[in-house]
Amino acid sequence: MLTDAEKDLLRDHYRAIADNLPGFRPRAAQRRMLAEIANAFGRALPVNAEGEAVERNGESIAVVEGPTGVGKSLAYLLAGGVMAKCRAKKLVVTSATIALQEQLVNRDLPFLIEKSGLELTFALAKGRGRYLCPYRLYQLTSDHAQGELLAPDPTLALWERKPEQAEIDALRQLSDAFYYRRWNGDRDTWSENIEDDLWRRVTNDRHGCLKAGCPNRAECPFYLARETLETVDVVVANHDLLLADVTMGGGVILPAPEHSFYCIDEAHHLAKKAVNQFAAEHSVAQAMGWLDKVAALATRVDALIDKPELSSNAIDAAGACMESLTEWLWLLQGEPSLEAASDNMEPSWLVEDGVLPEYMKIPAANMALSARSLYKNLSGMADALGALRKDKQQDALLLDKTNADAGFFVGKCEQLVALWDLFEKEPDEAAPPIAKWVTRRLDGKGDYVFSASPVSAAASLAATLWRRAAGALLTSATLRSLGNFDLLLSQTGLKWLPDTTCVALDSPFNFSEQGELYLPPLAATPKDPSAHTREIIDWLPRLIDSSEAVGTLVLFTSRKQMQEVAEGLDATLRERVLVQGELPKSVLLERHYTALKDGRASVLFGLDSFSEGLDLPGEACVHVIIAKLPFAMPDDPVGRTLARWIEKRGGNPFVELTVPEASIKLVQAVGRLIRTESDYGRVTILDNRIVRQSYGKKLLASLPAFRRI
Template sequence: MPAMLTDAEKAAIRDHYRAIADNLPGFRSRPAQRQMLAAIANAFSRSKEAVEEGDLPERAGESIVVVEGPTGVGKSLAYLLAGGIMARARNKKLTVSSATVALQEQLVNRDLPFVVEKSGLPLTFALAKGRSRYLCPYRLYQLTSENAQADMLGFDPGLAVWDKKPEEAEILQLREMADSFQHRQWNGDRDTLPANVEDALWMRVTNDRHGCLKSACPNRPECPFYLAREVLETVDVIVTNHDLLLADIAMGGGVILPAPDSSFYCIDEAHHLAKKAISQFAAEHSLSQAMFWLEKVATTAAKVEALTAKHELADQAIEAAGAAMETLTEWMWLLGAEPALAASSDNLEPTWLIEDGRLPEHLKLPSANLALSARMVFKHLSGLSDALAEKRKGPDAAQSDKLASDLGFLLGRAEQMMAVWDLFEKEPDENAPPIAKWIIRRSEGKGDYLFCASPVSAAASLASTLWRRAAGALLTSATLRSLGEFDLLLSQTGLKWLPEVSCQALDSPFDFQSQGELYLPPLNASPKDPGAHTREIVEWLPRLVDLSHAVGSLVLFSSRRQMMEVAESLPEPYQEALQVQGMLPKARLLEAHHQRLAAGQPSIIFGLDSFAEGLDLPGEACVHVIIAKLPFAMPDDPVGKTLARWIEKRGGNPFIELTIPEASVKLVQAVGRLIRTEHDYGRVTILDNRLTRQRYGKKLLASLPPFKRI
């Protein structure tokens, strides 16, 4: 697979990298960072161009590279520099995606300005957010105008966006938002709103692609979403998150972000991508909410018919909504008699997981009927929406705009319902992974049912919608290998089907042998006996943590219950030094931790899964990481259970194939909290005797950094 980097591209990378060294006193060129720069540039140079406009070239992953870059390598500098240079040279956009808001903010506020300033590479950049983060001025003005006020106070049941009478405080907050937006004190971005706004209220004033009036909107020139979109078209680098990237791909690509075939992607925190993709392709809706909006179809369709004279379309929409309501009523009766959904004092909200995603015979017809009705409702409402768009060009614009907004609301709901029933109706081939289908009984109010469906793997979708279409891609993170191999990541993301994808694991710049120790105390109790294991942790912690030193310790638990039991059982002096996750917001907890250390006192953080990743406590803020037990996540959710059963039925072992490899990734991440810089030191202690007693323990230990064993 020969590289096709031009001499000009090589020179640009060399010169801009050298400029950083010249402009930054103390900058040290790291071998691993240079390797990463080269790997990205070489991969992107192998990008294939379409021979004819509109035709996708055959791609086998030649322009995709997977790089595990441990902490301290300087990954963002490597991919922004190499990706930025290659995107400019090859006339592509660079789309950088992360899983967390923290990394997005770091990229836009720190890393990109640093690269531009120090390297001299003139990159322009912007942050891309989903439509739902932006205000729809048209909707807000509609709701706060004199007429809307009268409607709201008298409550017009025809207003599709309200499912309950608005409260006075909500009306007041909407007025304040309208004033601050009108006087340009606020830019319409939810993240810059000074006061907190509840999700339910925000949903009234944001918009989706169905409710948007697009170019016909009277407020288009001041629309925050379109203003942000226009900026995206002019910049070199777009910073986004995995959710928006996947949502855009699901809509066909190029809707909000640049099209895949004109993009080089740098996907950071790539170990989250597969799970995020599964969530993106999942769908759910509640029975009672579906009944609520389906009832509104008749009045809305009648109003559209009066304006457009589309009698047949309106009749068909009303008929389809009626058919959907009829089938939902049938489902209500069927589910009422389903033993798996019988509520008890132990379980007020039971979940019925449909085995292997294969519907029982008596549910196949109601499912097919609802799938057909949902498709028809969506189709006919879309037809009415198109007719209304034509009408808006005439003199009845104001009236039709209000109607288009309501119709858009109904279309969004219809699309959601259609997604659920398309999945319910689908039965994949024998060898393909199944679709998880489950129904939850809700006890609040008059009772309700929630219909949910999700693929158990996003590999096939990612391979066809993203990897085979992208001009090039880098997937990176500090931890991508599982048990020393890339297999789990390649399998879950669908990259295993592209034979020319290259993978590289970079060396850490840290000297783990001299900077850290690994200790496995001789515990008697197995974590499989939670009571005995908890008692032994309580005995061991005072021996492991010395309160006479003003240093930080981080104790990571897999179970909140065990964390709280240990916290409550420790001797008094240890309880005083504790900062327990959940007792304070994360930022306040870390502040309290640093304050104790600054005052010459020891501090111990007790945290769960989310503290095992992305938490940065360099220096003496963390000199001891104690892991209570191996982070095995047994599949207890519907998607995990369905996947595990499928693996079993094919003769596999879900524990060996999924649980252990996933635990390996999490364990490496947890251990990675200790050494964050070249000057850090300390010890990792793991309080789980399965590491020494079970055969898989050796594999898990082998994938950890080479600390000195004590």
């Protein structure tokens, strides 16, 4: 429960914003959101004597749909900041996009602190791969004591190939800038683009890191950044980093869930990002390549540590893995869907229902067992090297190099284990299946890629995040599907936490006054793509006045149709059209605004990414035209496996999955029109299924209350 002191703080800081911001108008929806978050976090349960969270059922979790204009970020930063400070928690704010993270750090948090008087410190959290590893850089650039390269002969540096002069020059620049502290080691703050191949040489992962034994630990940008996270009140991150952290057990990069209040913005992306996080894949050719080198590594390690059984077992396990993979190549030769075809250079075989044929189950189990054995022994070798590093300073360079190499193999083996653990696993009949598929690559020397992914991350999210978090807010402008939260709760696992609070806030906009909805009488259905495209080409000149200096946004679900429509327009309208993909997004938008400023009409053609997050207030967008309902048919391996599972249980994947997800996307697309209380305009939908099919009424009912014309 909220204490009186907490209530007073919330009121005082909110009132301070009103007093310090001329023209500020308190919004009922914003105040309600602030109250819902504070009340949820106020119900946070304490940890037990061992510091572990007691069983949670969602009492401190709130799901809040906050339409555009509510002021969501101010509400959750204020409520979350006050409650985190009062309850001695960290406030962890995550989003799906870099744009929102930058907005939070560069605008929203400084604004809140200045106007409300709430004292908060904050920092942006990034994954290890965004930071320089000084130890690796100094190895490549030789003598770091003077911040310069003293090894002009590239063969003296630690390359597996002769580096190009441009790479040597780039490393010199990085080394000098970091040594003299003109650069902090964050890739995103370097003034120029760093090529991915070069950056991979100077960054590190958790397996290759020497951790406390690293001679450059004190200046490591990653550890310095992580130490900063421990001192601030608010940590801003992305969904991927949050998911990676909880997958590793929580508290590895970000604050531990038990000590965190989470504000998860753009939460409609969370479920799919979680599915991707728990997926795994590996290439047979690449695996064979590094497995073949395990023996050489083991021999080097064996000469340094007094644990010969680790090296011997690692060599045996690597050999067993190679034998198993060779057997799999033989097994896959009989799979018809992987046969070479001139029109498909990457044929794929999807394991039906995620259940391997009987003759493949033992090979899968053997491969998983061998991979786990290899991982255990490689990890043991790395741990032994790390322990030895603390005692034998005279062998430091040799030990560090060997330890870093061992870490590389541990990381590769972890991917192998992740894939084969999923590939051999068969969930209970009532549980969602695991999608499993093999892709054959016919280019070059040829290769096979094994892939596996859960079709739902609900159980993992419930176990690793929701039942551990001190409290959580999930918010976005669009969380409901077909008028309810069922899809979100199901996909995120919150359906198993019955005390979760769900709230849909009212929009501050008067949609019936500000906008209108037009459904033209089209004859062609999108099921006849050619006829539908021709009809769109016919309708657009009637819908768009190319002589009026206002903006129009036309949204497509198919790049092919977007390009065909653009090519089919008459010259007068075509010269007003800016097509996504022909220029960078920033350039398109700049030209759009320039045209309007010069008194000319401008029309943006865009795909799915323009349906969300694109902010075109005022006359920059007075007409949103939707070419086709945003149905995403499950044609990927994960979607197909999930759809088949739903069918086998007597369900209808189109009704249960496709239509609800299309509803969310449609609302997001329509939401591009009204962005402020003074905006006006029209939404036109050029898909007659919305009036002819039974699901159309549900889709229309979920849209804002525009007046129909």
